[in-house]
Amino acid sequence: MTAAGNPAVAGVGRPITGGRRLSLTWVGAVPFLGYVSVFLFLPTIIIAAGAFLSDSGPTLSNFGNLSRSYIVSATINSLILSGITAVLGAALGAVLSYAIATGNPNGVLRRAAVSASGVLAQFGGVTLAFAALASIGPAGIVYLWMAQNNLDFYSSGTWLYDLRGLEVVYLYFQIPLMVLVFLPAVDGIRPQWREATESLGGNTWHYWRYVAGPLLAPAFLGATLLLFANSLSAYATAAALINQGGIILPLQISNAITSEVGLHEPGFAKAQAVVLIAIVGIVTALYAVLQRRTGRWLQ
C-alpha cells in the first residue's frame, strides 16, 4: 500500500545502496516486522486456519457455504461499492488535489482543504451515518431544501439505505483520503516540465498525455487501490446506517459471528474473511504488475 504515497519525483534522489548497510537496515526493520507479524500475519493465519474448522473438526463446508445466494450477492455488492467509490473518489480527489497544488502554496484553500481532508478521511461509523442522515437523509436539511426547489432526489424511492446510499456516503471519506495520499505526488510535478513541454512546441493535451499523465499514473493507480481496499473493509459506517440484513460482505461476516437468531458460525465468518483477504491480494498483485510497467523510471 505504500506505493500510493510514492511522490512523482521519487527518481530525483539517488537511492543509497551499499552491501554493508544491509545488516543495520535489518536491525532497524525488526520492530516493524514484529508489528506486522503480530497484527497482520498472525491474524491472517488464524483466520485462514479457522476457516477449515467446524465444531466437529476439519471441514470444507465453510467454503461450500460461500455459494449461498446472499453471500454471493453481498460479495458482488462489496466489489461494486468499492469499485465505484474508489474510481469516483480517486477521480474527484485527484481533481481537488490538482486545484490545491496549482493554487497558492500558503493560501486559504490549501490549508483548509488539507486539514479538512485529514479529519474527513477518518470520518466514519455512527458520526458519518448521522451526518449523512442530517444532511441528505429523508428529513435532512439538504434534502428538504432541494426537494422544495423541485430537486427531489428521492422521488423514485429512498435509496440512502441501499447500496447507492453507501456509495454516496463512502465518498465522504474516500475523496479526502485521495487528497491526502495523492497531493504529495501532484506537488512533485515541477512547473519546469510544463514550460519545457510548451517551449518544445507542446500544448496542454500533449503535456497531460506525455508528461503529467505518465508521471502521475503510478501514484494514481496506487491511491485508487488504497481507496478500493479502504472501502472493501469498511464496516462501521454501513453497520450504523443499515441495521438490517447484510448488504455487503463485512456486514455478513458480522452476522455470522453474532447472529441474533442464534446461528453462530465462526468458521463461516472466517471463510468470508478469507474471500476479502483474497480480493485485496489479487488487486495488490494486479497493481504491482501495472506499477512495474508504468513506473520503470522510478527504479
Next chain:
Amino acid sequence: MMSTSRSGVEVRLEDLRRRYAGVTALDGLSLTMAPGELVALLGPSGCGKTTALRLVAGLEEANGGRVVIGGEDVTNVPANKREIGMVFQAYSLFPHMTAMQNVAFGMQLHEVGTEERRKRAGEMLELVGLSAHANKYAHQLSGGQQQRVALARALAIEPKVLLLDEPLSALDAKVRSRLRDEIRRVQLEVGTTTLFVTHDQEEALAIADRVGVMNAGRLEQLGPPTTIYSRPATPFVAEFVGLTNRLPGVVKGREVEVRGTRLPLVKPDSTDGPAIALVRPEAVSVAADGDVSSGPLIGTVIATVFLGATSRVTVDLGDITVLAQLPTSDAVALTAGTRVRLSLRTDPVLIARDEKAPTEA
C-alpha cells in the same frame, strides 16, 4: 541538419516592460542580438534577468514593448509556437523518459517520423558528448550530464533562439567551467542566436560575444566582455563587474585627487566636491623599496593571495584598505607585515557619489 552550421536570426527586445504586484521587474529593456550571437545578461539577483528571458520565451506576458524574432513580431505568439529552445536552471528533464526520449520529445511533438527522430536525437546526444548515456533516466545522470541533455533537447527542435537561465548555477565550480566551454562550443557549432542569463560575472565574460549588464530592470551597458571590464560605462558596472577599490577623493575640474594623486575622469563634466574614485586593482602598483616611513599611500601588507600568474595583495593604509593585483613574480616578497608604497596608474576613472555599493549576487 545539425552537421552543417546554420545561420541564426536577429532577435530584438524593444522597450520591454513587466510589472508584478508592486514590483517593476522590467523597466524598458531594449536589446538587439545579431544573428548567431551569444549575449549574456548579467546582473544582481532580482534585476529582471529571468523575467526578460521568460518574456522572450512567451512564458510570461509583457505589459509593454515588443519581442521581434527574425523580423517577425512574436509578442502575442504563444510559447509553443515561438520555436524557442529553453534550458532551465535544474530539474527540467522529464524524469520518466530516458536521455534519448527527452531529446526526441520535441521532435515527436513536431511530428517528425520515428526513424528520423531517433537518428537526430542520437546526433544531438553525440554533439553534447553523451552518446554512451542515451538510455539513462535523469536520476541516473550527474547534474552536469542532465544539463547537457537539456541543451541537446532544446537544440533538437532547431530553435530560432536558444535561452539559458543560469544553466550552470546548480553545479560545482569545476563542472561549471567545463560545461560553460562546452555550451559555447555547441552554440558556435549550431550557430543559434543565444541569450544566456547568469549572475556570475566570470561566466558571462568567458562565454559571451557581448555582455549586457542589467540593473533594476534596465540595461546599464551592453558590449564585448573586454569593454565591459576595462571601460565600464557606469559606476554600477564598474563595481559589479570585476573587483574595484572605492577610494575617497575630491573632484577638481576634469580630475579627481585621491591621496595626493590626480586621476583623470572618464566623464569630465562632474561637479567639484568629494567623491569616490573607482580604481581597478590592476591600476595599483606596489613597491617595497625606497622610503616607506610615511605618506598618504604608504601602508602594510595584510594578505597576499596567489591566483596563479597574478597575485592579489591587500594593503592597509590606516583608514582604508586597498587591493592591488600584480604579477606573481613581483608579489613573492610581499608577505604580510611588509611596509609598502602604493602608486596609482593615471588611467581615467569613474566616480561614484552615492555611498551605496551594488550587492554582489
